Amino acid sequence: MATRAQIYREILREYDALRTRKAAELRERKESLYERFPRLAEIEEELSLLGISAARTALGSPEGIERAVQELKGRQHKLAAERLEIFEAAGISPRVLEMEYDCEKCHDTGYIEESPCVCLKRRVMDRLYDQSNVRDVIRLENFDTFDLRLFSGEAVPEEGASPKENAQRNLKTAMAFAEDFTGGNLLLYGGTGRGKTFLCNCIAKDVLERGKNVLYLTAGQMFKQLEEMRFGQSEDEERTEWDEELLDVDLLIIDDLGTEFSTVFTASELFRIINDRKLRKKPVVISTNLEIPALMDQYSDRVMSRLIGEYTVMKFFGEDMRMKKKYQK
Numbered sequence: 001m002a003t004r005a006q007i008y009r010e011i012l013r014e015y016d017a018l019r020t021r022k023a024a025e026l027r028e029r030k031e032s033l034y035e036r037f038p039r040l041a042e043i044e045e046e047l048s049l050l051g052i053s054a055a056r057t058a059l060g061s062p063e064g065i066e067r068a069v070q071e072l073k074g075r076q077h078k079l080a081a082e083r084l085e086i087f088e089a090a091g092i093s094p095r096v097l098e099m100e101y102d103c104e105k106c107h108d109t110g111y112i113e114e115s116p117c118v119c120l121k122r123r124v125m126d127r128l129y130d131q132s133n134v135r136d137v138i139r140l141e142n143f144d145t146f147d148l149r150l151f152s153g154e155a156v157p158e159e160g161a162s163p164k165e166n167a168q169r170n171l172k173t174a175m176a177f178a179e180d181f182t183g184g185n186l187l188l189y190g191g192t193g194r195g196k197t198f199l200c201n202c203i204a205k206d207v208l209e210r211g212k213n214v215l216y217l218t219a220g221q222m223f224k225q226l227e228e229m230r231f232g233q234s235e236d237e238e239r240t241e242w243d244e245e246l247l248d249v250d251l252l253i254i255d256d257l258g259t260e261f262s263t264v265f266t267a268s269e270l271f272r273i274i275n276d277r278k279l280r281k282k283p284v285v286i287s288t289n290l291e292i293p294a295l296m297d298q299y300s301d302r303v304m305s306r307l308i309g310e311y312t313v314m315k316f317f318g319e320d321m322r323m324k325k326k327y328q329k
């Protein structure tokens with residue numbers, strides 16, 4: 001998983017490679033053109049020599065300089081006109097001798113003076129989409145495709161509502177969360193296939209489209225990475241960057257909490273992440289298949305008091321939608 005700093009470095013290397021390729025293409029274009037029209041090569045040579053001879057003359061008297069400049073300009077004009085004639089006669093645009101850029105605004109550097117160009121922002125955005133791990137899935141799973149008809153309208157007495165009413169409520173909460181996005185947190189819980197992951201994907205897409213960055217990890221992936229960072233061979237810099245990403249990304253979605261093998265390490269890391277992000281006012285969405293008491297067993301009281309006290313808890317119940325869809329096909 002690349003951090004934001006790594007993404008930037010990678011993209012700037014791509015710009016470098018792009019400019020190198022464009023320069024090579026220009027050289028090739030010139031070479032083949034000069035082969036067809038040797039006079040064009042001579043003109044280019046003469047033009048570059050003119051500059052040198054002008055500099056030499058300029059060492060003379062003031063009147064001499066003035067005259068030399070006039071002569072130089074005249075000669076340059078003549079050569080340029082001759083070149084244009086050759087191009088026109090051959091029906092070729094003089095632009096073949098110019099550098100081509102993918103982005104005319106920043107000349108493929110990614111920056112216009114100090115500020116990032118639109119093309120750089122787009123590349124970063126693109127990478128963040130990839131990075132969020134949800135690029136493909138959110139095409140299918142988003143607020144537009146959330147289908148309330150899949151949920152049963154039959155009331156579940158012990159829940160005091162039907163799965164459809166419940167899903168409607170959860171959908172509303174999720175939409176409000178994505179729109180408002182001012183530091184609230186969500187805890188989604190309920191059995192497998194009740195729509196939690198689907199709703200997480202909806203939130204991810206909506207938030208990404210608002211130009212925020214999202215990191216979507218299963219708890220298993222997240223703890224594995226943290227363990228590698230802590231106990232593996234990774235460099236300090238890499239570790240700090242990854243940590244910063246986890247703590248500072250606009251929205252962190254931790255899917256499937258509770259399925260990982262939990263240890264003292266995972267419990268304390270979870271607390272650290274939740275706590276640190278809370279201090280930074282950065283939202284977290286957590287989904288879990290476990291009921292609250294089972295989560296309490298697995299994690300420390302301090303984790304759970306945070307989760308229950310400061311997260312909007314959303315329950316998911318009803319039929320297993322994955323099974324339902326499978327058998328409907």
Ligand SMILES: [Zn+2]
Pocket residue numbers: 103104105106107108109110111117118119120
């Ligand atoms: Zn640009």
